[in-house]
Amino acid sequence: MNAPDQTLLTVEHLTMRFGGLVAIDDLSFAARDGRITSIIGPNGAGKTTVFNCLTGFYAPTVGRLALRRGDEVLLLERLEDFRIARTAGVARTFQNIRVFPKMSVLENLMVAQHNRLMRASGYSFLGLVGIGGYRAAEAEARDLASYWLERTGLIEHADEEAGSLSYGGQRRMEIARCMCTQPTLLCLDEPAAGLNPRESAELNELLLFIRDEHRIGQLLIEHDMSVVMEISDHVVVLDYGRKIAEGKAAQVRNDPAVIRAYLGEEEDA
Amino acid sequence: MTDTLATGVNPLPAAFRDAALTAVVAALLGLPLVGFHVVSRSSGMVLEGRVWELATAVALIFCGRLGIVLVNSGSAWPVLACGGVAVLIGVFAPMPGVFLSVVCVAGGGLLAARAGLVMLRGKSGMRKIQARIQSSGTALRGMGAYLGPALIAFAVALPFLPFADRQVIDIGILVMTYVMLGWGLNIVVGLAGLLDLGYVAFYAVGAYSYALLAQYFDFNFWICLPLAGAFAAGFGILLGFPVLRLRGDYLAIVTLGFGEMVRVILLNWTRLTNGPDGISGVPRPSFFGLPFKRRPPEGVESFHQFFGLDYASIHRVIFLYYLILVLALITNAFTLRIRKLPIGRAWEALREDEIACRSLGINPTNTKLSAFAIGAMFGGFAGSFFATRQGFISPESFTFIESAIILAVVVLGGMGSQVGVVIAAIVLIGLPEWFRELQEFRMLAFGAGMVLIMIWRPRGLLSHREPTILLGRAP
Numbered sequence: 001m002n003a004p005d006q007t008l009l010t011v012e013h014l015t016m017r018f019g020g021l022v023a024i025d026d027l028s029f030a031a032r033d034g035r036i037t038s039i040i041g042p043n044g045a046g047k048t049t050v051f052n053c054l055t056g057f058y059a060p061t062v063g064r065l066a067l068r069r070g071d072e073v074l075l076l077e078r079l080e081d082f083r084i085a086r087t088a089g090v091a092r093t094f095q096n097i098r099v100f101p102k103m104s105v106l107e108n109l110m111v112a113q114h115n116r117l118m119r120a121s122g123y124s125f126l127g128l129v130g131i132g133g134y135r136a137a138e139a140e141a142r143d144l145a146s147y148w149l150e151r152t153g154l155i156e157h158a159d160e161e162a163g164s165l166s167y168g169g170q171r172r173m174e175i176a177r178c179m180c181t182q183p184t185l186l187c188l189d190e191p192a193a194g195l196n197p198r199e200s201a202e203l204n205e206l207l208l209f210i211r212d213e214h215r216i217g218q219l220l221i222e223h224d225m226s227v228v229m230e231i232s233d234h235v236v237v238l239d240y241g242r243k244i245a246e247g248k249a250a251q252v253r254n255d256p257a258v259i260r261a262y263l264g265e266e267e268d269a
Numbered sequence: 270m271t272d273t274l275a276t277g278v279n280p281l282p283a284a285f286r287d288a289a290l291t292a293v294v295a296a297l298l299g300l301p302l303v304g305f306h307v308v309s310r311s312s313g314m315v316l317e318g319r320v321w322e323l324a325t326a327v328a329l330i331f332c333g334r335l336g337i338v339l340v341n342s343g344s345a346w347p348v349l350a351c352g353g354v355a356v357l358i359g360v361f362a363p364m365p366g367v368f369l370s371v372v373c374v375a376g377g378g379l380l381a382a383r384a385g386l387v388m389l390r391g392k393s394g395m396r397k398i399q400a401r402i403q404s405s406g407t408a409l410r411g412m413g414a415y416l417g418p419a420l421i422a423f424a425v426a427l428p429f430l431p432f433a434d435r436q437v438i439d440i441g442i443l444v445m446t447y448v449m450l451g452w453g454l455n456i457v458v459g460l461a462g463l464l465d466l467g468y469v470a471f472y473a474v475g476a477y478s479y480a481l482l483a484q485y486f487d488f489n490f491w492i493c494l495p496l497a498g499a500f501a502a503g504f505g506i507l508l509g510f511p512v513l514r515l516r517g518d519y520l521a522i523v524t525l526g527f528g529e530m531v532r533v534i535l536l537n538w539t540r541l542t543n544g545p546d547g548i549s550g551v552p553r554p555s556f557f558g559l560p561f562k563r564r565p566p567e568g569v570e571s572f573h574q575f576f577g578l579d580y581a582s583i584h585r586v587i588f589l590y591y592l593i594l595v596l597a598l599i600t601n602a603f604t605l606r607i608r609k610l611p612i613g614r615a616w617e618a619l620r621e622d623e624i625a626c627r628s629l630g631i632n633p634t635n636t637k638l639s640a641f642a643i644g645a646m647f648g649g650f651a652g653s654f655f656a657t658r659q660g661f662i663s664p665e666s667f668t669f670i671e672s673a674i675i676l677a678v679v680v681l682g683g684m685g686s687q688v689g690v691v692i693a694a695i696v697l698i699g700l701p702e703w704f705r706e707l708q709e710f711r712m713l714a715f716g717a718g719m720v721l722i723m724i725w726r727p728r729g730l731l732s733h734r735e736p737t738i739l740l741g742r743a744p
Contacts, residue, residue, distance in 0.1 A: 055628060085630035092628050100621035103614070104736040110611070111618040112629050117611035124612045124639075128603070134610075138738075146740060158740035181629055 007068065008033040008185060008217040009054075014063035016049055016241075023049045025241040027063075031185070031234070034215040036207060038228045038249075041238035042261055047221045048095060050238075051187055054219070055092045056081030069184050086115055091178035092187040095221075097170045101163025105154055105173055108162050109145035110138075112180035117141055141180075148176040152206060168199040175206065185217050186210065192224040200224060204231050229253065237261070284342065288335035295330040299323050329358055329373055336380040345388040352381025416688055424594055428587045435583060440702045442590050442658065446651055447698045449597035451678040451690040453647030456604060458676065459685035460613065461640035462620025463513075464521040467528025468675055470508075471501040471645040473535060473667035475652020480548040480662050481541070490554040490657050494650060501649025502642040504531075509641040513634060516623075528672055535664040547663025553585065554592065554657045561585035589658050596654060600647050601687055607643075609737045616640050617685075674698075681722045683729025692730050696722065 009031040016024040024046045031037040039047050052058040054065060056079060065076040067088050074088045084090050100108050110117070120137030121127030127134045149155040152172040157165060165173060171191055178186055188207070192200040208231055210216050222228045228235065228249065235252045237245040239261040245252050252258055304323045308315050336351035355377025359370050427433055427441055450472065457465045478497040482488045488496070512523045535542050542548065553561060556572045563580045565571035572588075573580045607613040615636045619626050623633055656662050678697055682689030696718040704714045722730060 057624075057627075082627045082630050082632050085628055086632075094625070094628075098622050098625035098628075100618045100625065102621055102734060103617055104738075106738055106740050107614060107617075107736055110738060111614050111626070111631070114611050114615050114629065114631050121610050121612075124607065124610050127610045128606060142738065142740070149740075155740075159736060177629070 005035070006033050007031075009068075009219070010064070010066045011050075011054075012064045012066070014050070014053060014065065015061050016046070016053055016058060016063075017061045023241050024053070024060075024238075027238070027241070027243055029236045029243060029246060031217055031219055033068075033184075033217045034211060035233040036211055036218045036220055036231050037234045037236065038220045038222060038232040039236050039238060040222065040225075040228055040252075044240075045238040045261075046241040047238055048189060049241075051092060051189055051219075051221065053077070054084075054187060055090055056084040067185060085181065089182070089184035090187060091181045091183035091185070093171070093174040093178060093189055093191060095189040095193065097167075097174055099162040099165075099170050099173060099177075101161065103162060104159050105149065105162050105165065106142070106145055106158045108173060109148065109177050109180045110141055112177045113141045113144065145176075145180055148179050151209065152176045153202070168195050171195065172203070172206070175210075179210065179214075179216075183216060185219060187219045189221050190223060191220070192222055192227045195224075197226075200227055203227065207231055281339075284335055284338040287338050288331050291334040292327050292331040296323070296327045299326050325358060329355060329376075332358070333376060333380070336384075340380065340383055340387070345384045348384035348387075349381050352377045352379070352384060355380065420688070420691055421598070428590055435586060438583070438586050438590050440699055442586070442593055443702060444694050444698045445590070445593040445597050446655060446658075447675065447678055447694040448691050449593065449600050449651045449654075450648060450675045451682065451694055452597065452600040452604060452687065453644050453651065454675050454679050455682075455685065455687070455690055456607075456616075456647070457640055457644035458679050460604075460608065460620065461616040461637060463637060463640065464517065465524045465641075465644070466521050466669075466672055466676065467508075467524035467526070467531075468644070468648055469667045469669070469671040470528040470531035471504060471648030472652040472655065472671065473531050473664070474501045474504050474645075475649030476656040476662050476666070477535060477542060477548075477652075478649065479653035479656045480551045483552050484548060484550075490552065490653070491557070494653050497653035498646040498649040501652065502646040505642040505645025506638055509638045513637045513641070525669070525672075528667075528669060532664050532667050535667070542664075545663060545665075547661055547665070549661045551656045551660050551662060553660060554589070556588060561588065589654075593651075593654055593658075596650055600650075603643075603647075604687065612636065612639060614737060677719065681719065681729055683726070683732040685734060686729065686731040689729055689731035693722065 007030050011030070012028050014024055014027040015022070027046075027050065029037075039050060041047055049058065053060045053063075054076060056076065060077050063077065067074045067076055067090065069089060076084055076088060076090070079088060085092075100111065103111070117134070117137055118124070120132070121134040122132050126132040146155060146158065149158050152175060154165070154169060154173055154176065157169065162170065162173060171194075175186075175188070175191065191207075192203055195203060204227055207218060207220070211218060211231075220228070220232065232249045235245075235247065235249050236243060237252055237255070237258050239257075244257045244261055245255040247255075300323065303326055304319055305316050306319055308317045332351045332355045336348045336355070339348045339351070356374050357377075359373030359377060424441075424445070428438055433441075450468070454465065454468045457463050457468070475497040478500045479490065479493040482493050482496060483490075508524070508527050512520060512527075515523060536545055538544070555561070559570060559572040559575050561572050561584055563571070565574070571580075572578075572584060578584070608617075615626065615631050618629075618631070619633060619636055626633055626636075655666070659666075674697065678690055678693045681697065682691070682693035697715055700714045700718050701712060726732070
């Protein structure tokens with residue numbers, strides 16, 4: 001694992017164009033390990049696009065995305081999406097939740113441990129005939145899953161269909177599923193959207209737990225300022241694809257450029 | 270269906286209107302389907318009207334519909350009358366086949382019996398019965414644990430049951446072949462969620478692999494079986510590479526095209542495949558080296574000699590039956606096992622949400638390819654069985670309709686359900702075979718089976734899914 005507080009992710013000159021539309025314009029920032037970095041901004045500022053570039057769903061037009069894992073530095077823009085998750089260890093949740101609805105909650109978390117279990121089952125060949133350490137690996141995977149189910153308060157629902165969970169439950173399950181991949185960087189796309197105040201307070205606790213106990217660096221997109229202000233160690237503010245401010249939460253909140261972006265500007269000149 | 274009794278309105282006029290409308294639709298449909306037939310005369314072929322049959326059919330449908338509507342609104346007497354009329358028509362009116370008379374009498378009898386029940390028990394009793402019928406699907410699921418072993422036991426015992434003559438065993442072989450194909454396709458469609466409309470191509474590859482290897486290299490069945498599976502899997506990968514980035518409808522169209530391509534190649538590559546004339550004299554399987562022949566060639570012992578039995582041609586049929594049974598059960602065991610392995614869970618996850626799978630580090634291409642290849646492999650096994658059973662294969666046997674039937678077996682059985690596939694195969698394949706005497710109307714039984722399943726269980730016979738792993742903590 002990385003030494004705490006080291007730079008985990010460096011984004012340099014990230015630019016994403018869709019035809020004539022510039023969704024992200026020359027964005028640079030860094031996220032540190034074991035810290036929560038928030039990306040905020042008004043609707044359409046390009047926050048989710050940053051995530052999609054990071055996780056390989058879009059290939060950035062220009063820019064370098066460097067992730068440190070141990071002693072290695074991986075350039076994410078050169079990796080395919082599933083390899084970013086597998087080799088670089090970037091896990092993400094989705095703005096509009098993506099669970100496997102017909103599968104049970106526990107199965108969802110087992111799927112997250114696919115690559116490890118595939119190796120243990122000898123790429124299915126040994127597992128089919130029952131040789132090798134697949135049983136032990138599966139039991140271990142189940143323990144990890146139940147650990148995170150316990151943490152997210154879903155242990156009671158482990159054998160139910162994931163699609164039958166409440167909205168908040170599905171959001172927490174997505175986070176638990178990400179943690180089961182044992183990530184180096186956790187990207188959360190509006191995890192508090194649609195949650196009631198009690199649920200979003202629980203979410204804060206969960207994210208702080210992940211930061212403090214597991215020392216996992218997190219990248220957070222959020223509209224809910226109560227979440228952002230309370231738990232962020234570092235805030236990056238985007239507007240129209242450009243970074244307009246950066247710093248501690250309290251510092252950013254009073255930045256005139258940020259206030260202008262959120263509240264609009266009076267036309268007087 | 271509106272409950273007219275509740276509003277206190279006389280249900281008869283509405284019911285008559287409904288029944289009349291149904292009869293008109295039936296008449297319109299029946300006119301081209303039933304209304305004419307071609308008669309061969311000395312002067313050539315002539316179209317002849319069949320007014321009487323058409324009228325009977327329309328009258329029957331009118332009675333039946335009236336009966337159903339009235340039963341739903343709780344009027345027992347008219348229904349009893351309707352049922353009675355249907356029975357009478359069934360007994361006295363001329364029918365194109367005995368079977369239709371039977372359907373007519375049975376349908377009318379059922380309606381009448383139901384009306385009688387309503388009169389005896391009152392409406393609430395009827396509701397209960399209806400609720401029980403509705404919940405029988407759930408009961409079926411509960412029975413699932415016993416249903417599987419019971420079906421296997423029945424299948425194993427079938428050739429020795431008293432009613433099992435040659436025809437029954439032949440139907441058994443046919444149903445089993447479709448069960449195996451259904452289970453193979455279930456991996457692709459049911460688990461991995463890839464809509465494959467060209468599955469018959471792999472069936473064809475398996476059949477031709479065996480026939481050609483046997484013809485050119487004189488390989489026997491037991492060597493060819495794994496080879497056929499391997500070839501089919503190879504074709505699965507070959508097809509899979511370019512097309513698996515497609516999804517849903519697009520994938521369906523490309524696989525459909527692939528299925529036709531294979532058939533057209535088999536049809537036109539005359540030097541290798543003998544084209545439309547097909548390959549005849551495909552060697553029959555031996556019982557691990559013991560052939561099923563009355564007089565085996567010099568120096569070879571035949572099956573009946575080895576076991577000291579009298580020669581009977583049914584031995585070979587029974588052997589074929591057990592062969593396909595074992596092959597099908599292997600497919601089943603394989604599927605049940607692989608579902609609990611990470612690859613099986615990844616298939617199902619891919620069916621549910623591909624983007625989420627990517628974000629969890631699952632390689633979608635490899636995962637889909639493996640599903641495609643394994644499904645194709647079982648299709649290949651079934652194909653080589655088909656070749657050895659028929660002794661003759663031609664491209665005619667591998668048309669699109671076969672793919673459609675196999676897919677129907679999977680979808681109507683309930684995607685991903687193993688027992689569902691068996692029941693659907695029995696209903697869709699077994700029924701039309703039993704009704705052979707109906708000749709061209711035989712496929713009516715196929716259609717009826719489909720419609721019944723759609724009405725009764727619109728999401729497939731057994732659409733319930735058991736989790737592959739349980740935490741085992743009761744909530």
